[in-house]
Amino acid sequence: MKQIKIYTDGACSGNPGPGGWGAILLYKEHKKELSGGEAHTTNNRMELMAAICALNALKEPCEIDLYTDSAYLYNAFTENWLAGWQRNGWKTASKKPVENQDLWQQLLAQDRKHRITWHKVKGHSDNINNNRCDALARSAIEQFPKGQA
DSSP: OEEEEEEEEEEESSSSEEEEEEEEEEETTEEEEEEEEEEEEOHHHHHHHHHHHHHHTOSSOEEEEEEESOHHHHHHHHSOHHHHHHHTTSBOTTSOBOTTHHHHHHHHHHHHHSEEEEEEOOTTSSOHHHHHHHHHHHHHHTTSOTTOO
């Protein structure tokens, strides 16, 4: 299995508002940068989209170290939030519908396909790849004119 490192980040100008995401895929000496965005979204959706789009870019099952500064994304996998939500019919502990269920289901499909180890990094700190993902995400927001949302 190929061993890949993925760094992801999402950003929003207003929450909700125009949003962007960025991802970096590293394999041996190869580096691929991806980014995108939406005119009206939330920061959490952009964090999830960064991971989804990075994982979708892989052509075969891989062993992945995925780095995120999103506690929302990281904890959903490492604290078994997803298992609990599924067990409860996609309801939170307070019986409310889980937000972003559509994106969580896409991530679960990718999690079954690959061997992913989730890593939490401190955002806006000294991690060069996380900082680059943040720059990609913020740049993607610029494609949406002010007031378009």
